[in-house]
Amino acid sequence: MAVLDQLTSQQAIDLENKYGAHNYHPLPVVLNRGEGVYVWDVEGKKYYDFLSAYSAVNQGHCHPKIVNAMVQQAQTLTLTSRAFHNDVLGKYEKFACEFFGFDKLLPMNTGAEAVETALKLCRKWAYEVKGIDENNAEIIVCENNFHGRTTTIISFSNDPIARKNFGPYTKGFIKIEYDNLTALEEALKNNPNVAGFLVEPIQGEAGVYVPSDDYLVKAKALCEAHNVLFIADEVQTGIARTGRLLATCGNCSCENKNCDNTPDVKPDVLILGKAISGGVYPVSAVLANDAVMQVIKPGNHGSTFGGNPVAAAVAMAALEVVQDENLAENAFTLGELFRKELNKYIETSGIVKLVRGKGLLNAIVINDDEGSNKAWDICLALKENGLLAKPTHGNIIRFAPPLVMTEEQLLDCVSIIIKTLKSFED
């Protein structure tokens, strides 16, 4: 087979199976083109993308403004490392700090790196500002969290598949139940070594668990009372996904009039990734105010590619698209419609237990055992019917389309989903 020959789906899958490590279990579909809310497979079949690369492609596939920013910058200057300055990074840092309402930004590439950065920042702040004795800092995390795949991050995961046989694990983490303020208060009480509380505003990977309306605001108040940093991992929930610019939305420049009535919370440390680049380039960031970020000094932390001019240009364009195209507002409106339409169906059927979510980060829970294959089989059938989604944790299917979707497209998707679910009714 010549390198330039168009592969069939099966050939492409066979190649990955033979030469690629088996660290994923993809749906059997091979894509070679994307535009807006659509992707096409190598045989030319068109699909609605209802995953958006785990909420990285919020702005839609191959958004021309973002791609253009990348091409322009790639033809001019791609990488200097941070040994030298480049003329895009500062502009991007100013833009993003004003956009999200923070003093400073630390640029990295992937979500996991940004989480690692936030943990290091929190520990250093604990020793140098809060005054915890060296090596004693503890960070509170939540059960069923997902924060990435590094050795330290999986050390405080409780997913056996992500953890087993990767030890020894990093110490210094306390795990509590999600959406449980009493558990947080207990963990903070009488423990002067707690430095931070790391939390997802909605647990995406775990199955789109939305906490009580007052959870984040009260958790932040508890952290403040104990001089503990409130660290929000908005890698998946951020950048308009949940119907507001950030799920915490604290003091950002969001002008979404429809914003739901969850109280705003301003994290001490904000972690962003995924859609901060619209899915065209790996970009992540940690934002904080000076009182925290000042503990980082030259040589303490870094990354060869972090803050490179292509990443900076791409991220600025991607954030502008979110604002120019009112993606937060669109996600809010379409999310309400999506849950309303699915709830109508759920009332009449036994196949789906419930739909939950915020904005366009939603999930349905299939009425079956955790261990059954039904969610996977439904995703295969959805694919046949022209819509791509993936199960997360057994019997849960996550629905997260690009936020550039129109109402007409969304209703089309709802009818595909309901038609498919109906075919599984007994």
Ligand SMILES: *Cc1c(COP(=O)(O)O)cnc(C)c1O
């Ligand atoms: C995806 C994700 C990460 C990890 O991001 P990577 O870019 O895959 O390293 C971290 N936190 C949350 C909440 C995520 O959804």
